[in-house]
Amino acid sequence: MYIVEVKNITKNFKDTVAVDDISFEVGQGELFGLIGPDGAGKTTLFRMLTTLLKPMSGYAKVLGFDIVKDYKKIRKHVGYMPGRFSLYQDLSVEENLKFFATIFGTTIEENYDLIKDIYILLEPFKKRKAGKLSGGMKQKLALCCALIHKPDVLFLDEPTTGVDPVSRNEFWEMLRKLKEQGITILVSTPYMDEASLCDRVALMQKGKTLSIDTPENIISRFKKPLFAISSENQYSLMQNLLAYENRDTIYPFGDFLHYTDKRENVSTDEIMKYIESLNCKKITVKSIKPNIEDCFMALMEEN
Amino acid sequence: MKQFLGFLVKEFYHIFRDFRTLLILFGMPVAQIMLFGFAITNEVKDVKIAILDESKDNITKEISSKLLSSGYFIAYDNLKSVKDIEPEFRKGMIKEVIIFEPNFSGNLLKLGKANVQLIADASEPNLANMIVGYTSSILMDYQKDLAKSGDIRPSINTDVKMRYNPNLKSVFMFVPGLMAVILLLVSALMTSISITKEKEIGTMEVLLVSPLKPFQIIIGKVIPYLLLAFVNAFVILGLAQFVFGVPIAGNTVLLLLESTLFVITSLSLGIFISTISNSQQTAMMVSLGGLMLPTIILSGYIFPIENMPIPLQIISNIVPARWFITIVKSIMLKGAGFEYIIKETLVLAGMTVFLIALSIKKFKTRLE
CATH class of the missing domain: 3.40.1710.10 (abc type-2 transporter like domain)
Known part of the structure; x- marks a missing residue:
């Protein structure tokens, strides 16, 4: 049995299609990532899976329960951490945790093992009001609150958005540990670099899935040679390459432009030569391995 | 039950940690009754x-x-x-x-x-x-x-008689209206704000995805304010009686029971408002504009209903405070028993049942 099973699910808000005919399955103990920019439909999909929204068509099952008919049963067994910080700002760290333990009919002590690693970091601040915590701390507390009733499946909606890189790494480390304890985790994120930390990912764009696979498989399907190019004046370089007849795709990517060529076995030297003819200075051209974002861009282009 | 108690404890934390709101809740009845009692008098004295x-x-x-x-x-x-x-x-x-x-x-x-x-x-x-x-x-x-004593016939005969308030003490007239306004404010405004606040900060989303049932959420929100409103009713009646000497001619227990009924009517109004508004600001505007103004103007609190144009008199029938003020005046000033206020009581009870049914129907177990 799949822990989460989504079949041809669609959701409209008036004229906008937020989620468009999506299907996927998540198995026991899997860390599944929904990756896509803002407006891709990640939150809507999560809200449907956590029984907060009804689909227009298609169906989904969580732990074998239908998200529309058996919503009460699902609500007992899932942990949900919404995208926005959704705890009580005027309650202390300890009181928040206690409250969520109580409404799920359990106590902090009963499931302390599960949250111990995370809660230890919060313990020095347990008397502090949740509203006065730093972003990273808030996120850890929210995770504790979502975990305190020992859910079978955890839905984390953009947990790392707006959190510093160190805390983000810590957070993924925690998710890995939870996964080891057998909890199935669905996590959404707009950060492409976090895809490689998931077992499998669904790349989403405008309500549709572009690809659902392991990060490695998605990357291995990127067949074209990829180059990273930089020069003194990136803007004019970009304009020139956009006008180049052999160009296939080009995207700015940090300090570099990621470039693919229409010709099949094109070499670094050939590209170098062309750019030098444009009177550019301090040119670097190197052949690189694609990452998830390159794949995402390529898949977007195909659709 | 434990879940529900946990929820209730949380509600009390919210109330007692918000010091400013608390000050308004308990300061306002005292300030208002002092204001009406001492400052805004239209009686002749010394x-x-x-x-x-x-x-x-x-x-x-x-x-x-x-x-x-x-x-x-x-x-x-x-x-x-x-x-x-x-x-x-x-x-x-x-x-x-x-x-x-x-x-x-x-x-x-x-x-x-x-x-x-x-x-x-x-x-x-x-x-x-x-x-x-x-x-x-x-x-x-x-x-x-x-x-x-005999000799002269009086040429003018004027009969000046003030029933129920022979000395025209204005504080007597203000107390019932004040009760209505304060109880309504505490109950309807605070409940509607408290529920919409959960929607606004996103905690409602988490509460919905929990085994808590909708009615537990609603009752948990309502009970603290029921208690607060009751404390306020006591404070107003106490001040009225011991500072201004307003007598309670009728049965105090009956008065408190009727007040409880009105508080429940107001609470159901508050819940209803919260089901139709998504932000604290909307809830506050609806409560103040939609409830406070009619309560002050159309309930007979300040302006007598008999002197209003007919359309306004008709509208005043749907203002719960109008019925409650009649009840309080009857019990406090005239000493009337329950048999004289059955009609008003039934109207309030009917409004309450209607509003609660409507709220339960409109309360969303989902986000849409």
């Missing part, structure tokens, strides 16, 4: 007057002492001549001058007619009207007393 007695006979002396012992007036000065009147008024020291004509008692007894002139400072027209009214009625009284 008004300074001057008497110019050009007759100085037994009757004028008797009338003067009757005026001054009434409690409405105190003598500021006994004037020597008409010339002194103007300066005294200008100084603003007196509000009224009473002038008896020379040979007052002689004229009254022989001709059956004597003249007395009342001059009032009409820069405050309402007060002047009242003072003159009070003075004339005292003069009339005296005239009647004289008539009883």
Whole structure:
């Protein structure tokens, strides 16, 4: 049995299609990532899976329960951490945790093992009001609150958005540990670099899935040679390459432009030569391995 | 049950940690009743007057002492001549001058007619009207007393009678209205804000994805405010009775039970408002604009309903406070028993049932 099973699910808000005919399955103990920019439909999909929204068509099952008919049963067994910080700002760290333990009919002590690693970091601040915590701390507390009733499946909606890189790494480390304890985790994120930390990912764009696979498989399907190019004046370089007849795709990517060529076995030297003819200075051209974002861009282009 | 208690504890944390709101909740009833009780009075008490007695006979002396012992007036000065009147008024020291004509008692007894002139400072027209009214009625009284003793027939017979509030104490009239406004404010406004707050900060999303049932959430929100409103009802009644001496003529238990009914009506209004608004601001605007104004203006709290145009009188029927104020006035001031307020009680109960049914129907177990 799949822990989460989504079949041809669609959701409209008036004229906008937020989620468009999506299907996927998540198995026991899997860390599944929904990756896509803002407006891709990640939150809507999560809200449907956590029984907060009804689909227009298609169906989904969580732990074998239908998200529309058996919503009460699902609500007992899932942990949900919404995208926005959704705890009580005027309650202390300890009181928040206690409250969520109580409404799920359990106590902090009963499931302390599960949250111990995370809660230890919060313990020095347990008397502090949740509203006065730093972003990273808030996120850890929210995770504790979502975990305190020992859910079978955890839905984390953009947990790392707006959190510093160190805390983000810590957070993924925690998710890995939870996964080891057998909890199935669905996590959404707009950060492409976090895809490689998931077992499998669904790349989403405008309500549709572009690809659902392991990060490695998605990357291995990127067949074209990829180059990273930089020069003194990136803007004019970009304009020139956009006008180049052999160009296939080009995207700015940090300090570099990621470039693919229409010709099949094109070499670094050939590209170098062309750019030098444009009177550019301090040119670097190197052949690189694609990452998830390159794949995402390529898949977007195909659709 | 444990889940529900946990929820209730959380609600009390919210209330007691928000110090400013708490101050408003408990400070407002006290401030308002003090304001209406002491400052905004339209009663006549210890008004300074001057008497110019050009007759100085037994009757004028008797009338003067009757005026001054009434409690409405105190003598500021006994004037020597008409010339002194103007300066005294200008100084603003007196509000009224009473002038008896020379040979007052002689004229009254022989001709059956004597003249007395009342001059009032009409820069405050309402007060002047009242003072003159009070003075004339005292003069009339005296005239009647004289008539009883035989010789003269009174030519005017005015019957001034104030039922239920013989001394026209305005605080008596304000207490029922004040109860309605405060209870409504605490119950409807605070509940609707408290529920929409959870929607606004996103915690409702988490609460919905939990085993808590909708009615547990609603009851958990309602109980703290029911208690607060009850405390407020006690404070208002206590102040009214012990500071202003407003009597509770009827049954106190009945009064408290009726107040509880009105609080529940207001709470269901609050829940209803929260189901139709998504932000605290909307909830506050709807509560203040949609509830407070009608409650103050259309309930008979300040303006008598009988004097309103017919369309407004009809609209006033859907204002719960209108019925509650009638109930409180009947019990507190007239000492009426339950049999006299059955109609009003049923109207309130009906409104409550209707609103609760509507709210449960509209409460969303999902986000849409």
